[in-house]
Amino acid sequence: MKKSFAMLATLVLLAPLTACTNTQSGGETKELNIMMSFPQYMEQWEAYCHKFEDKMLKDENIKVKVNLEMPTSDQYETVLKARLQNTDAPDLYTLHSNNIAEYNTAGYLTDLTSQPLAAKIYDDVKAMVSLDGKVLGVPLESQAWSVLYNKDMFKDAGITALPKTLTDLRNIVTALEAKSYTPFMLAFHDSWVPQLMTAVTLGGLVSGKVTGWVERMNAGTGSYNEVSAIFDAIDLIMAHGTDRAMEEGAEAGSADFANGKAAMYVNGTWSAGTIFETKPNFNLGVLAMPVNDDENCTRINLSVSTTLAVHPNSKNKDLALKFANYVLDDNDSSSLFEACKFNPIATCHHYEAAAYVSEAMEYVEKGRSYKDLVLPSAVTDKQGKLLQEYYQKTVTKEQFITTMDATYKDAIAK
Amino acid sequence: MNREMQRKANLMLLLFCLPALTVYIIFKLFPAISGFYYSLTNWNGLNPTFDFVGFANYQKMASDSDFWRSLGFTAKYVAAFVVMANVMALILAVAIESRRHLRGALRTIFYMPNMISMVIGGYMWMFIFTKVVYYLADNWHWTFLDHSWTGDPNYSFWSILIVSCWGAVGYLMIIYIAGLQGVPSDLKEASKLDGCNSFQTFWYVVRPLIRPAATICVFWTLNSGFQVFDVIYTLTGGGPGTATQSVAINIYEEAFKGNTRFGYSTAKSMVLFLIVLLVTLVQLSIMQKQEEDL
Structure with missing residues (x-):
């Protein structure tokens, strides 16, 4: 009785360990690890990642599995930094646009200037995710506020x-x-x-x-x-x-x-x-x-907070870039940004922003805004x-x- | 033959300790030693490469006014905390031990705060200090409560102290109770027969006999007092400004906020470690000598 209980206990304790091992079938599934800092939008982004998986399978016949992680925002940067130091760095991750220079010096950003997404971003927003004329991130959350x-x-x-x-x-x-x-x-x-x-x-x-x-x-x-x-x-x-x-x-x-x-x-x-x-x-x-x-x-303050970056040493960099481009996809991006209540930041966004957002954007349109001081x-x-x-x-x-x-x-x- | 057995016994002891020792080495000793190495660098926690800067971080500390301010605050806090927590715990322990009934229930009640994380406790008290206290002040006209209990550094020092004592007293009380229960009752009876009143019995008979408990409790309060973080972090966040910042919070902010200087903040932790080591060594040697004098 005791022995069987011990066996059972051992099995129960071992179960989570085996669950950690990779259960890839066939080897054609490609994994994409993404870390983001806004757990309040987990649902919307998870759905969007599934859409991406479906699209990849349909359009390019690649089996993709997206692992989306969202640590709480107060721990996010600590977790991210620890992961970037090690071999398990995420393929894509978010950062505050004010930190672009610092992360670029450390060598953790990919130049996205030649990607199709770069041409879609509004110019005043693009300036905020660029350094020396290079687009280094995909802006997600932007605010006009004061x-x-x-x-x-x-x-x-x-x-x-x-x-x-x-x-x-x-x-x-x-x-x-x-x-x-x-x-x-x-x-x-x-x-x-x-x-x-x-x-x-x-x-x-x-x-x-x-x-x-x-x-x-x-x-x-x-x-x-x-x-x-x-x-x-x-x-x-x-x-x-x-x-x-x-x-x-x-x-x-x-x-x-x-x-x-x-x-x-x-x-x-x-x-x-x-x-x-x-x-x-x-x-x-x-x-x-x-x-x-x-x-x-x-003047009104125009800033970009959460920005999506692609890790330059990503194992599936092609796929990571495809995801970055998909975030500003002509068909699907608009509904994602609307669901998260983000401001429109690119030409692919066609939705009515909330009244207070439009009021703030009026200042921007009249040229009465400034780029958030870094x-x-x-x-x-x-x-x-x-x-x-x-x-x-x-x-x-x-x-x-x-x-x-x-x-x-x-x-x-x- | 005897030596052989001794050797075997030692080996066995070592083997039994091995699991704990491995964990200790990997998670405590190794980080502590590599921490000293990092304190000699300018690593910012992000860059893959960094430079060795020698003792520059330690020199920098001399002119870091925020660090000294936090050290001053911590010293003040530790002094008040050690005295208040121990006195309160001892009073509670004696009061509970002298009761006939409900001992178990009272012990449980006073020990309970120790079972919740101090972060949660801090937020609970945050609610009391920012909502309940003002409710009493506004509706019941208890105007002596109408102060900024978490915003004005003169008052927030006391609110921090109240919350940390609330969290620590139960634990210390259990240690003191154990000490009190170890006092032989014949000694107490003898003193009573000799005509001592309760206070005299406590002061001249019980107090010297519970010194080992006091040594442990003072050591524990000193140690945890110097490292105070969660209470202050949840209650005032070190504010207003840096007025209630403890050294631990100063170190945390240096590493994870602002300049993110991991190297410099590990250097500060090393200094904190040395201070705690020195103070507790002095405390232990003094108090243990008193124990031996008995």
Whole structure:
């Protein structure tokens, strides 16, 4: 009895081991390993991978098995880096477009310029996944964002025009407060949220007035003193925001914003998911954050976050390239991007974007956008952290500037 | 013949230890040693190649104000945590042991927080500090609660301490209870006959006899205090800014966020390791000497 139990236990324990061994039949099945960072779209992408398998079998008579992996986003980069170091690197993987230069230096990106997909991507989006004129990734998620606002509250407060200058914004704040609305949603618990204030103010200021600031910073000759004007806008936001900001996480902030706790929220359209989940009929708008009274600095941030890359040492590189091209397939791509609620990024996308997306894209079409500033990630991290302390009044403007200058110097020294 | 048997016994011991030893060498010893090697490089965790930079990483630490700030915070935290956790655990242990009824139930209740991961515990407390506390302050007018418990560094230090004590006290309490149960009852009776009150019995008879338990508990709290990560990470994320950043969080952020300097962050871990080693060695030698003096 005992013996048979032990045997059984051994078999049960061994079963998962045998399951790991490869059960390829015949050897003509080709495997394609893909790693992606957005588990919330697992269903859509799994379906798309199946479509790809069917297409390959039908069109080219290749049996393909796609292994799609989506680690949680907070672990994704660590897992990816560990895998890239080893022999089990994925054939295709996603990365943030801001990291393209770093991954390219390490030799983990394939030049996709000559692939059919490259010709389909819109030019302003293509610029964001290119380096020295070479297309190095397939853009997936792109955003046009700056400040989210509650259209109903704006209407109720009698605001008809979106702000073009900081003075306009001040008037809007007064009008909202007259109707006893809190103008700004502050959710500063996660330091990346306050960081967005620097992202939108620096972006507008640098593209409209203090041009070449990033280049100067990267050369080690610039200083945050040149852009200290961003604090006019930041102070305005902090002075007219919701209470208990440090207790409010990003998600909670989106939910509270949807529930009408404040009229504006400096956050990207990526939080639209939470907002509409909280309140499906929310009247969401996107406006560009003014930095000063120069209209030319009031611009919307255009960025590409998740980008798909092909590993240059992939064992099935031909197949990997076929998959990359299939992501921007003329027939199938449109429905995939629509299902994931991504913005259209290529000529093969023919679907109606949500109203708030179109509103943001109007700025882009009028040329009133800027490419998301690519600062070293140590710098963006520090900006968010210092703004938390600035909000708690443990750091002054002057300390912010000197610390940021030092952090930037340190980051480029590596 | 005797030597032969001794040799065999040693070999057998070694064989029995071999599975555990192999795991220890592969997953602990080898990474620790290769970690020292990486601390002498400028590896960024991504590039296939990297350079040997000697002790440059260690020199750099001298001017890294965030690292020193986190070290200062950790030292402050460890001092408060060791005292608070041990005092609370001892009080609980004595209180529970002196009861006639419900001992088992109380032990289970106080030990329970130790059974949940501190990450989950941290999020539970996060809810208490950000929602429950404000509810009480707003609706019941308990205005003394109306502070930024996870946002203002003056208060968040205490909230971090409360949560980590809540998680650790149960475990320490069990060790102290074991110590208390090892105190011979005839000694306690004798002291009672000699006219000691309860406190005197505890202070002069029980306390010296549970020193071995105290040594273990202080060692454990020192060790885990210096490496504190999960509580702070879930509660404040080290913020606002870097005000409540512990060394472990500083190391984590250096490696996985921002500059992703794996080499530099392993160098920091080496320094943390040396500090923990030194402090615990001193603690053990002092406390064990006290035990021997008995």
